[in-house]
Amino acid sequence: MFIKLILLSTGIIVLSLLGLSLNMLLKKDGKFPVTSIGKNKEMRKRGITCVKHDELICEGMEAKAEEKKKKNKSSVLSLHSSE
Numbered sequence: 001m002f003i004k005l006i007l008l009s010t011g012i013i014v015l016s017l018l019g020l021s022l023n024m025l026l027k028k029d030g031k032f033p034v035t036s037i038g039k040n041k042e043m044r045k046r047g048i049t050c051v052k053h054d055e056l057i058c059e060g061m062e063a064k065a066e067e068k069k070k071k072n073k074s075s076v077l078s079l080h081s082s083e
Helices: 002-026 041-045 051-082
Strands: none
Touching: none
16 A cells, blocks of 8 residues: 555655656657746846845945945044044
């Protein structure tokens, strides 16, 4: 009984994998579809971007703003100390 269940499960998994890869197997230059938003041309055309990239851009902007604040504070401090 247990062996039949294992064989049936394995058969279903094999059929599922073959079904998913049929497009890739039958086409001459068959490839898996691009699911990453950052690399998908259609998503870029529609203006949809990757959230991770947006976060990195925002973090970079925040880091630059912090650097500017530090520079401004240090320049203000140096002006006060010279007086």
